[in-house]
Every structure is written in structure tokens, then in C-alpha cells.
Amino acid sequence: xxxxxxxxxxxxxxxxxxxxxxxxxxxxxxxxxxxxxxxxxxxxxxxxxxxxxxxxxxxxxxxxxxxxxxxxxxxxxxxxxxxxxxxxxxxxxxxxxxxxxxxxxxxxxxxxxxxxxxxxxxxxxxxxxxxxxxxxxxxxxxxxxxxxxxxxxxxxxxxxxxxxxxxxxxxxxxxxxxxxxxxxxxxxxxxxxxxxxxxxxxxxxxxxxxxxxxxxxxxxxxxxxxxxxxxxxxxxxxxxxxxxxxxxxxxxxxxxxxxxxxxxxxxxxxxxxxxxxxxxxxxxxxxxxxxxxxxxxxxxxxxxxxxxxxxxxxxxxxxxxxxxxxxxxxxxxxxxxxxxxxxxxxxxxxxxxxxxxxxxxxxxxxxxxxxxxxxxxxxxxxxxxxxxxxxxxxxxxxxxxxxxxxxxxxxxxxxxxxxxxxxxxxxxxxxxxxxxxxxxxxxxxxxxxxxxxxxxxxxxxxxxxxxxxxxxxxxxxx
Amino acid sequence: xxxxxxxxxxxxxxxxxxxxxxxxxxxxxxxxxxxxxxxxxxxxxxxxxxxxxxxxxxxxxxxxxxxxxxxxxxxxxxxxxxxxxxxxxxxxxxxxxxxxxxxxxxxxxxxxxxxxxxxxxxxxxxxxxxxxxxxxxxxxxxxxxxxxxxxxxxxxxxxxxxxxxxxxxxxxxxxxxxxxxxxxxxxxxxxxxxxxxxxxxxxxxxxxxxxxxxxxxxxxxxxxxxxxxxxxxxxxxxxxxxxxxxxxxxxxxxxxxxxxxxxxxxxxxxxxxxxxxxxxxxxxxxxxxxxxxxxxxxxxxxxxxxxxxxxxxxxxxxxxxxxxxxxxxxxxxxx
Numbered sequence: 001x002x003x004x005x006x007x008x009x010x011x012x013x014x015x016x017x018x019x020x021x022x023x024x025x026x027x028x029x030x031x032x033x034x035x036x037x038x039x040x041x042x043x044x045x046x047x048x049x050x051x052x053x054x055x056x057x058x059x060x061x062x063x064x065x066x067x068x069x070x071x072x073x074x075x076x077x078x079x080x081x082x083x084x085x086x087x088x089x090x091x092x093x094x095x096x097x098x099x100x101x102x103x104x105x106x107x108x109x110x111x112x113x114x115x116x117x118x119x120x121x122x123x124x125x126x127x128x129x130x131x132x133x134x135x136x137x138x139x140x141x142x143x144x145x146x147x148x149x150x151x152x153x154x155x156x157x158x159x160x161x162x163x164x165x166x167x168x169x170x171x172x173x174x175x176x177x178x179x180x181x182x183x184x185x186x187x188x189x190x191x192x193x194x195x196x197x198x199x200x201x202x203x204x205x206x207x208x209x210x211x212x213x214x215x216x217x218x219x220x221x222x223x224x225x226x227x228x229x230x231x232x233x234x235x236x237x238x239x240x241x242x243x244x245x246x247x248x249x250x251x252x253x254x255x256x257x258x259x260x261x262x263x264x265x266x267x268x269x270x271x272x273x274x275x276x277x278x279x280x281x282x283x284x285x286x287x288x289x290x291x292x293x294x295x296x297x298x299x300x301x302x303x304x305x306x307x308x309x310x311x312x313x314x315x316x317x318x319x320x321x322x323x324x325x326x327x328x329x330x331x332x333x334x335x336x337x338x339x340x341x342x343x344x345x346x347x348x349x350x351x352x353x354x355x356x357x358x359x360x361x362x363x364x365x366x367x368x369x370x371x372x373x374x375x376x377x378x379x380x381x382x383x384x385x386x387x388x389x390x391x392x393x394x395x396x397x398x399x400x401x402x403x404x405x406x407x408x409x410x411x412x413x414x415x416x417x418x419x420x421x422x423x424x425x426x427x428x429x430x431x432x433x434x435x436x437x438x439x440x441x442x443x444x445x446x447x448x449x450x451x452x453x454x455x456x457x458x459x460x461x462x463x464x465x466x467x468x469x470x471x472x473x474x475x476x477x478x
Numbered sequence: 479x480x481x482x483x484x485x486x487x488x489x490x491x492x493x494x495x496x497x498x499x500x501x502x503x504x505x506x507x508x509x510x511x512x513x514x515x516x517x518x519x520x521x522x523x524x525x526x527x528x529x530x531x532x533x534x535x536x537x538x539x540x541x542x543x544x545x546x547x548x549x550x551x552x553x554x555x556x557x558x559x560x561x562x563x564x565x566x567x568x569x570x571x572x573x574x575x576x577x578x579x580x581x582x583x584x585x586x587x588x589x590x591x592x593x594x595x596x597x598x599x600x601x602x603x604x605x606x607x608x609x610x611x612x613x614x615x616x617x618x619x620x621x622x623x624x625x626x627x628x629x630x631x632x633x634x635x636x637x638x639x640x641x642x643x644x645x646x647x648x649x650x651x652x653x654x655x656x657x658x659x660x661x662x663x664x665x666x667x668x669x670x671x672x673x674x675x676x677x678x679x680x681x682x683x684x685x686x687x688x689x690x691x692x693x694x695x696x697x698x699x700x701x702x703x704x705x706x707x708x709x710x711x712x713x714x715x716x717x718x719x720x721x722x723x724x725x726x727x728x729x730x731x732x733x734x735x736x737x738x739x740x741x742x743x744x745x746x747x748x749x750x751x752x753x754x755x756x757x758x759x760x761x762x763x764x765x766x767x768x769x770x771x772x773x774x775x776x777x778x779x780x781x782x783x784x785x786x787x788x789x790x791x792x793x794x795x796x797x798x799x800x801x802x803x804x805x806x807x808x809x810x811x812x813x
Contacts, residue, residue: 461587
């Protein structure tokens with residue numbers, strides 16, 4: 001296992017150009033580039049992980065109850081997922097390239113330490129892509145009962161894929177499975193990385209988050225439809241199935257997240273201090289600090305609730321170790337980390353309360369789908385879940401800085417030798433991702449519009465002539 | 479065979495699979511691009527939709543497989559190649575992103591105007607991605623990636639071997655795709671379309687073959703190590719590839735696109751394998767061998783487990799998908 005002071009030895013391996021104060025010119029654009037591409041992909045990844053199970057339930061209902069509304073919904077969702085998974089697959093590929101191009105110091109040094117989980121993730125992705133093709137194109141071509149089960153492997157590979165990718169991130173937070181002797185990395189145990197102790201809790205947090213994002217987003221689409229007066233069975237069913245998934249996820253999430261946070265004071269005290277905005281170690285229990293900013297070593301404008309900080313973070317009345325106990329060069333950007341963390345928690349709790357309110361009222365015999373204010377909130381559920389997701393990733397990633405591999409490798413040591421020209425690439429990437437977002441929005445909206453107009457199959461606009469040709473051809477067939 | 483060589487072989491198997499399967503998907507973009515106006519090209523474009531739609535994402539995963547196996551098994555050479563070849567790799571990546579996104583967008587476009595826009599992006603990016611991957615292969619094979627990485631950002635891929643590599647990659651992808659599309663058109667009984675594709679594939683095949691021959695001389699000067707390997711150890715594979723290419727042309731001439739698919743795959747896979755065998759034992763030619771670049775033994779063993787598992791789990795699923803897409807029920811119009 002790791003002894004922290006060995007980290008110093010590793011620093012000797014880093015390029016000598018780096019001094020503690022001078023940041024490489026490419027560092028900031030590289031980090032922003034990674035943040036943009038990861039932040040964009042993670043939303044699509046959530047759909048890749050959670051949508052198949054939601055489609056499965058709808059499809060199952062359609063077949064079991066011979067329910068044409070459910071079948072039609074499943075069919076439409078499959079088409080939507082075709083678009084989302086395509087841009088999810090390519091945006092995921094961007095990350096694979098960026099790992100090497102932007103962070104050669106990380107991949108060249110630790111590729112064989114952290115690589116094995118990625119190999120298994122690749123395996124899961126393979127199966128996902130294969131069954132996606134079979135399921136999407138299997139409508140009307142595979143016997144219905146058999147076809148239904150072609151979507152299920154994707155829900156399973158979503159679990160495996162999420163676990164594997166998050167295991168690598170967990171390893172970056174809590175490195176294990178190697179030793180550093182005289183600046184050389186030895187005794188590599190790749191399986192210890194795949195099954196590292198921190199991976200499961202972090203995986204669970206992300207997996208549940210995926211169901212929140214997909215569930216709230218899809219339900220929100222039908223909430224908008226109901227707000228516009230479309231109150232048929234199609235909209236109610238389209239709302240309630242993903243909302244049920246989102247409910248379970250939203251109620252579980254605060255507990256899952258709390259479990260993940262346990263022991264953070266030992267693992268990454270600087271991250272915890274930033275989360276809690278603990279500038280000094282208090283005597284006795286730390287307060288829960290809501291809001292506030294950290295300027296020149298002082299916290300301003302925070303709402304302090306006594307005791308609660310220690311109770312939540314530590315599970316005791318022990319104080320949260322403050323930033324004063326840590327070297328300044330080991331502290332992350334405090335305000336971003338703190339705000340991202342609290343936005344995640346705040347939005348997560350809001351969503352949990354909202355779903356609880358819905359089911360409570362329903363149990364009391366009142367359907368909140370009749371209430372326009374609830375529908376308006378439900379329409380915002382997707383964006384709110386995405387906000388919590390992004391805030392959570394910012395909290396954990398920015399909170400790990402200045403380390404890329406915690407306590408072992410600093411982020412400037414990992415970045416490639418780029419010039420400030422990398423900002424140009426970032427600018428081009430912003431345009432590209434903007435265009436892809438716009439393209440997806442235009443296409444998905446037009447699909448919905450055509451469905452409402454009664455178009456079921458959505459043939460391509462250049463298709464009909466060929467459909468005739470194919471029909472003609474079929475007759476000619478030997 | 480040493481453990482290092484075994485993992486390198488598994489890695490290279492992925493390169494071959496991506497070149498053939500992913501290559502055929504990219505290549506269909508070439509026919510999409512040259513199909514003509516929206517009315518005249520409708521038949522080709524619909525055929526392209528139908529023939530790569532169910533499989534392109536699965537075929538794309540071979541690229542992920544290659545990247546992951548490379549950085550896990552041979553991390554130092556991976557970092558060196560990625561930093562040196564950042565420009566062509568980024569451009570290839572741009573091609574991949576635009577191809578995948580616009581392919582999906584085009585299929586569900588509402589108006590012909592949208593379909594034209596997305597279709598043009600799809601087709602152009604489908605040609606660019608293999609070109610830049612070809613230049614990357616040329617850079618690795620001609621010894622332009624230094625072991626410590628950060629080689630020249632421009633001359634590393636703007637050189638004779640890389641440029642020939644890029645053009646040959648585009649041609650080979652198009653030839654593969656043309657053969658497959660012709661066979662698909664015949665299977666769905668679109669005889670006129672099949673004839674049009676057959677002639678174009680023949681043309682692409684002849685031009686690509688000519689470029690390969692033209693490349694031989696500059697290659698011996700620009701990449702002596704690779705040339706030595708290609709004319710020595712890998713010579714049988716190169717001959718096999720030439721025979722496969724010639725047989726494909728012959729079969730296409732005789733209107734037998736079905737069997738031509740197999741000879742085309744043989745030609746493409748043996749030339750890519752020939753490159754791999756030709757540069758063995760180098761991973762970065764003249765700079766770093768497979769052995770020198772290999773990661774920890776335990777990790778390589780782990781990779782062997784992962785690859786073995788993939789062969790057992792992914793292999794049958796992939797074959798099932800391919801069998802379905804080549805079946806009669808899946809060839810008709812629809813989704």
C-alpha cells in the first residue's frame with residue numbers, strides 16, 4: 001500500500017520544467033477541455049445506463065398486458081435512445097483520446113495500473129452496442145417475446161460499465177494497487193484497482209444518479225405535454241414509469257451519497273474542509289455552513305447551523321479538520337468545491353422531497369398531476385437532476401485538486417506539453433458540442449412533432465422512392 | 479510466444495477488426511458522398527442507412543478496445559504516440575464524432591434540407607476519419623514517434639508514408655464498403671443499384687491498387703524498417719492481400735459480389751496484418767519495442783483474462799448480430 005511520503009519520490013520523475021509555482025501553459029485549457037467533454041458525455045452516459053431498464057419495463061407492460069399505448073411508448077423511446085446513444089458513444093470516444101492526448105503523464109505512468117477496469121468497461125460497451133443494434137432494428141423482425149429481452153443486456157452492461165469507469169475515478173481518489181520504490185512504480189496489482197475499496201460506494205452514487213437524470217428527464221417531457229393540455233393515457237403512462245424509477249433513485253440517493261462521504265476526513269481532508277468551508281478547526285463540533293464564500297482566509301456570508309456539520313460529515317461531535325491544518329499548496333479551489341457540493345445536496349434533497357410529496361398526496365387520494373405547479377416543477381426535474389449530477393462531479397473532481405492521483409501525482413505533472421494554443425481547441429470543441437446539442441434538440445423535437453401528427457415510422461425524407469424500389473425488387477427476387 | 483507478444487497480438491487483432499469492420503462502415507460514407515443529388519442518391523443512401531445502421535456502433539467499439547488495450551498493456555508507447563500524433567488523432571476523432579452524430583441525426587431528419595446537411599457531414603467525415611487514421615499508422619510505421627513522446631506535431635504525419643497511408647486507408651475502406659453494399663443491393667433485389675455500385679467499386683479497387691503500387695518506391699526510401707519487414711517476414715501476407723484484392727476485382731467483374739465480400743475482407747485484413755508483422759518487434763518503429771513498452775506482468779495477465787472473456791461473451795453476440803443483419807427478414811425496408 002501507499003505511504004504518502006513516497007509521493008515526493010514520484011515527483012522526481014516528473015518533467016523538470018515544472019516548478020511549484022509556474023503552471024504549464026496547457027494545464028488550464030486541458031482541464032477545461034476535459035471538464036467540457038466529460039460534463040457533456042456524462043449526461044448521455046446516464047441515458048445509456050438507465051434508459052434501457054426504463055424501456056424494458058414499458059415494453060414488458062406492453063407485451064404482458066397487451067397494452068398498445070405502452071408498446072408505442074417503448075417503440076418511440078427506442079428511437080430516441082438510438083439518437084442519444086449515438087452521440088453518447090462518440091462523445092465517450094472523445095474521452096478515450098483525451099486521456100492520452102491531454103494527460104500523457106497520467107496514462108504513460110499509470111496506464112498499466114488503472115487500465116484493467118477500462119478493459120472490462122470496453123467489454124461491457126461492446127455488449128451494449130451489439131444489443132442496441134439488435135433491439136433497435138429488431139422491431140417487427142424478431143419474435144416479440146424474444147425481442148423484449150434484447151434490451152435487458154443493456155441494463156446489465158450499464159451496471160458493469162458504470163462500475164468499471166467509476167472504479168478508475170475512485171482509484172484516483174484513493175490510489176491503491178501499486179508501490180513506489182526509488183521513483184519507480186512496482187508491485188502493480190490491477191485486480192486490486194478494479195476491486196478497490198472505494199469503488200463500490202462511488203459506483204452506487206453514480207448509478208443511482210443515472211436513474212435520477214434519465215427518469216426525471218423523460219418524465220419531464222410528458223409533464224410538459226400535460227401542461228399543454230395533452231392529458232391522455234399516453235402521457236400519464238409516459239410520465240409515471242420513468243417517474244417511478246426517478247422516485248426510487250431520488251429517495252435512495254441521499255443515503256447512498258452519505259455512505260460515500262463517510263471517512264472523507266481521513267481519505268481527503270482538504271476536500272472535506274472545502275466541502276464544509278472549514279477554514280479553521282473549530283473547538284468542539286463544527287457547524288453546517290450553508291452558502292458563504294471564502295476570501296483571503298476568511299469565510300463570509302455563510303449561514304451556520306451549530307453541530308450539524310460534524311454530525312453529518314463525521315457522524316460524531318468531533319470537529320471537521322480545518323484548512324489551517326493542511327499545507328496551502330494541497331488545497332483545492334475552495335469556493336467552487338463548496339458551492340458545487342452544496343448545490344448537489346440542495347437539489348438532491350429538493351428532488352427527494354418532491355417525489356415524496358407526490359406519492360404521499362397520491363396515497364391520500366390526490367393526484368398532483370392535476371396540479372399545474374407540480375407539473376411545472378416536474379418539467380424542471382430533468383434539468384435539476386442534471387444540475388445535481390454536474391455539481392457532484394465538479395465537487396469531487398475539483399475537490400481532488402491539485403492532485404490527479406490523490407497524494408501521488410499532481411495534475412500539472414500529468415498534463416502534456418502544450419502551448420496556450422490549446423485554448424483554440426477548446427473554443428472549437430465548444431462550437432462542436434454546441435452544434436451537437438442543437439442537432440440533437442432539433443431532431444428529437446421534430447420526431448416528437450411527427451409522432452403527435454400521427455406519423456408512426458418516421459421514414460427518412462430521402463426514403464420513399466427507395467421503398468418502392470425495394471418493394472419492386474422483392475418481387476423480382478429469385 | 480511471450481506474454482508481451484500475446485497481448486500485442488490481441489491488441490493488433492483489434493486493429494485488424496477495426497480496419498475491416500469499422501473501415502467498411504466509414505467506406506460506405508464514400509459512396510454516400512458520391513451518390514449524387516438527393517433524388518438520384520436516395521437509393522444508395524437508404525441502402526447505407528440500412529446496412530450500417532445496426533452494426534456501426536458495435537464496430538466502433540473495436541477502436542475503444544484498441545485504445546484501452548494499448549494504454550493498459552503498453553502505456554509508455556501510448557503516451558508517446560498520443561502526444562506526438564495529437565493533430566491527426568484529434569482530426570480523426572472529429573471525423574468519428576461528426577460521422578456518428580450526423581448519421582443518427584440524418585436518419586430521423588424531418589425535411590430533405592436537414593437530411594442534406596447531416597448527410598453531407600456524415601459523408602465527408604466518413605472519408606476524413608480513415609484518412610487521418612491512415613496517417614497515424616504511417617507515422618508509427620515510419621519511425622516518427624520518439625519513445626519519450628512529443629515528437630514533431632506536423633512532420634510526424636505530413637510525410638510520404640503517412641500520406642500514402644491515409645489515401646490507401648480511404649481507398650481500402652471504400653473498396654470494402656463497395657463490395658458489401660453491392661452484395662446488399664443484390665440481396666434486396668435492387669439490380670440497377672447493384673450494377674451502379676459494382677462499377678464504382680471496381681473503379682475504387684483499381685485506383686486503390688494503383689496507389690498501393692505507386693507507394694512501394696517512396697516507402698522503401700521513407701520507411702526502410704517497415705519495407706524490410708514487408709518484403710521479408712510479412713511478404714506472404716502482402717502477396718495474400720494482393721491475391722485477395724485481385725480476386726475481389728475478378729469476382730466483381732463477373733457479378734459475384736457475395737463471395738467478393740470474403741476476398742475483400744481477406745485482402746484488407748492481410749494487408750493490415752502484414753503491416754503489424756512487418757514492423758514486429760517494434761511498437762514504435764525504430765524507437766521502442768513491444769517488450770520495452772510493456773506494462774506490468776500482472777496487468778498483462780489481467781488483459782489476457784479480459785480478452786479471453788471478451789472472446790467468449792462478445793464473440794457469439796457479435797456473430798448473432800451479424801447473422802441477423804445478413805438475414806432475409808432484416809434486409810427488407812422498415813425501421
